[in-house]
Amino acid sequence: MKVILNDDVKHVGEMGDVKNVAMGYFRNYLFPRGLAVPCTDEALAYFETKKEEIEARKEQKRKDSASLKEKLEGLEVKLEMPAGSNGKLFGAVTSVTVMNFYAQNGFEIERKKIEIPGSSIKTVGHFTAKVHLYEGSFAEVKISVTGQVSEETKKLEAKKAAAEKKAAEEAPAEEKAE
CATH class of the missing domain: 3.40.5.10 (Ribosomal protein L9, N-terminal domain)
Incomplete structure (x- = not known):
């Protein structure tokens, strides 16, 4: 219809x-x-x-989209996430994480409009994502993810390294005994 x-x-x-x-x-x-x-x-x-009124409204949306694009591209998304010493995150950075960052900075962007390559970020580093705006235009935003290693993780990794070292030392001693 x-x-x-x-x-x-x-x-x-x-x-x-x-x-x-x-x-x-x-x-x-x-x-x-x-x-x-x-x-x-x-x-x-x-x-x-009403065509002129509708066109004026669409033109206003285009202008708003252009100004939002400039603001988003000027603001780098800096996230600190829990991570291991190897740079792998405990969890992932998703479009919801980025949406929450923008909400804290006064921008209202829908989760579905944020496109992260590979759908999520699972390591520490610098990445680029797209935010879809009005009529097919989009903003390229920079995402910087830093790792936050907790004290518990440091202790566990130290214990694991000590156990591996001890096992490596005991292995040659067992070979000599035989």
Whole structure:
């Protein structure tokens, strides 16, 4: 069924777009909420009169997206995560971790719009991720992950190294005894 959207609808389109949707989706969701109207000659004429307003709104979204891109690219995501001495993280840096970092810094970005290469970061280092903005534009953001080795981890690794050293010393002694 052809409809004209009254408002922006996630995963469908923006205000003024003519879209094909399922009859049940229109009847049960879009129409009762006032998000869409059937595509008729009268509705098309009405939206034609509002075309300048809709275009101005889209242009404002483009400008906001451009300024957000500059701000995001200027801010490096610095995360300190628990890690072993070999640089491997206990856990991973995911889009949710990056989203939380931005939320703490005053940016509201959806988790689904953050694209991390390999879907997660599992080692210490510097990485680049993409944040999808309006109409296919995106910001390339830098992520810097540093390791935070806890005292418990240091003690466990020291015990493990001592046990390996002791085992290595005992092995040649056993060979001589035979």
